[in-house]
Amino acid sequence: MHVLKAFQFRLKPAPFQSKLLSEYAGCARFVYNKALFPKFRKKGLHDSFRFPDPDQRKLILNTNIIKLPKIGWIAYYKSQEVIGQIKNVTLSRKGKHWYMSIQTHQTLVDPVHTSQDMVGIDMGITHFATLSNGTHVPALNSFKTLQTKLKQQQRRLSKRKKGSSNFKKQAQKVRNVYSKIANVRKDYLHKLTTQLSKSHATIVLEDLKVANMSQSAKGTKDKPGRYVKAKSGLNRSILDQGWYEFKRQLTYKQLWRGGKVVMIPANHTSQQCSQCGHICSLNRQSQSVFMCQACNHSSNADINAAKNILAAGHAVIACGETLRPAVRQKSKLKAGSTKQEPSQAKRLVA
Numbered sequence: 001m002h003v004l005k006a007f008q009f010r011l012k013p014a015p016f017q018s019k020l021l022s023e024y025a026g027c028a029r030f031v032y033n034k035a036l037f038p039k040f041r042k043k044g045l046h047d048s049f050r051f052p053d054p055d056q057r058k059l060i061l062n063t064n065i066i067k068l069p070k071i072g073w074i075a076y077y078k079s080q081e082v083i084g085q086i087k088n089v090t091l092s093r094k095g096k097h098w099y100m101s102i103q104t105h106q107t108l109v110d111p112v113h114t115s116q117d118m119v120g121i122d123m124g125i126t127h128f129a130t131l132s133n134g135t136h137v138p139a140l141n142s143f144k145t146l147q148t149k150l151k152q153q154q155r156r157l158s159k160r161k162k163g164s165s166n167f168k169k170q171a172q173k174v175r176n177v178y179s180k181i182a183n184v185r186k187d188y189l190h191k192l193t194t195q196l197s198k199s200h201a202t203i204v205l206e207d208l209k210v211a212n213m214s215q216s217a218k219g220t221k222d223k224p225g226r227y228v229k230a231k232s233g234l235n236r237s238i239l240d241q242g243w244y245e246f247k248r249q250l251t252y253k254q255l256w257r258g259g260k261v262v263m264i265p266a267n268h269t270s271q272q273c274s275q276c277g278h279i280c281s282l283n284r285q286s287q288s289v290f291m292c293q294a295c296n297h298s299s300n301a302d303i304n305a306a307k308n309i310l311a312a313g314h315a316v317i318a319c320g321e322t323l324r325p326a327v328r329q330k331s332k333l334k335a336g337s338t339k340q341e342p343s344q345a346k347r348l349v350a
Contacts, residue, residue, distance in 0.1 A: 003106045003256060007082050011091070011098040012075040020071050021091060021098055025049050044168075048092035066100065076100055095179030096172065111258035113201040120204040120310030121196075122269070122302050123246075125237045126287060129192075130302035132310040137192065142184040143240040150177045185242050189249055197253040204313030205247055206266035214238045264312040273297050274307035 013021060028049035033040045051068065064078040068089070084104030092099050120132040129137040143150075153174045160167035196203060214235040219225030251261050270290075272279045278294035285291050290301040 001108050001110050003084070003108055004087075005084060005104050005106065007080060007102045007104065009076040009078060009100050009102075011100055012077065013071075013098055014074075017071055017074055018098070021093070022047070024070065025091075025093065044172075046092070048090060050088055050090040052088045094182075095176040097179075111256065113254075113258040115199060115201045115259075117200045118202040118204070118310065118313065119196075119200045120306045120308070120313055122306040122309055123206065123208060123241070123243050124302055125234075125241065127302060128241055129246075130300075130306045132303070132306040134303055136302070139241065140185065140188045141237070141240050142181045142188070143236065145184075146177060146181050150174070150181075153177055185240075186245070189242055189246050193246060193249040193253055197250060197257055197259065201259045202262060202313065202317070203250055203254065203259070204262045204264060204309050204316075205250070206269060206309060207263040208243055208266055210238065210243055262313045262316055264309060264316060269308045269312070270301060270305045272308050274299070274304045274311070 011021075025047035026043065029041045029043065029047070065073050065075050066089070067073050068091075082102055082104060084106040087103045087105050090101045090103070092101065122130045124130060125139060127136045128139040131137070153170070157167070157170045157174055160170050216235070217225040217228050217231035225231070247261070254261050268279050271281055271283050273283060273290075273292035273295060275297040276292060276295040278292055280293045282293050283290055284301055286301070288301055290297075290299045290304040292298075
């Protein structure tokens with residue numbers, strides 16, 4: 001198995017080196033804009049450049065220094081060992097700090113996961129994730145935590161004259177807050193996905209369409225939407241979780257360890273009873289309470305959904321189909337009506 005892996009470190013440049021890094025990034029941006037017309041890079045945004053030639057840099061692995069052309073020896077915070085054959089080095093600025101990303105190549109024997117456990121995970125907002133074994137993972141909400149500070153910095157920016165030195169300094173402070181939000185979220189997701197990947201050989205997730213889930217409810221001028229403010233808050237909470245990044249990290253970490261991630265459709269996982277398979281919108285009593293209208297099974301709603309996700313994952317592995325086992329016909333019970341007897345369960349046919 002061929003593995004391309006990146007090791008990222010924060011640099012510790014001297015003041016004159018920070019200036020050199022900015023100049024180098026400016027030269028790279030100038031060449032990029034001259035050669036490419038569709039979308040130009042702006043000064044101060046996403047500054048980065050790469051040294052693709054192995055002869056262009058000299059890395060001392062047992063210390064915390066690296067030698068780069070025109071810049072010289074520069075120190076960095078060494079948080080881990082660099083493993084594999086170094087292919088290239090990319091330097092980028094995020095907020096007020098410079099980072100170095102070292103890409104390596106390794107050829108490994110196909111790994112075998114040390115665990116045989118399989119788990120289903122239900123993604124949410126109140127809890128970031130709920131596992132089918134009953135474990136709740138708390139939500140971090142890094143944007144919500146720093147939202148007040150971000151508003152303060154943005155309000156100050158609005159009072160500065162655009163293009164002035166004070167405007168540029170304040171704009172950098174706003175970018176620093178955004179960078180901190182992203183770093184806090186990324187650190188949380190990396191620690192969580194590493195723990196899950198080490199503990200479970202197979203992880204089953206819903207194939208959530210985040211773009212569709214976070215669409216605006218404003219509507220049009222002729223047909224304005226309803227509950228726009230509430231939907232806007234819900235959209236912020238959904239995007240604050242980082243569900244796509246969570247799935248992305250789990251996928252490649254499972255590949256490295258010999259495990260796998262199974263994706264299943266998200267339809268009715270929160271309305272289906274994990275005991276009898278009955279589907280009804282009234283089964284979900286509230287955000288946290290699930291009460292089956294057919295068999296009276298009671299459970300935490302998120303744990304019930306995680307168990308349905310796990311069962312669907314077993315069905316996909318066994319039959320190669322994106323179907324759920326023992327799904328009863330969807331009930332059309334309305335509020336105030338009497339319970340109906342469960343219909344004959346639909347079984348999977350291999």
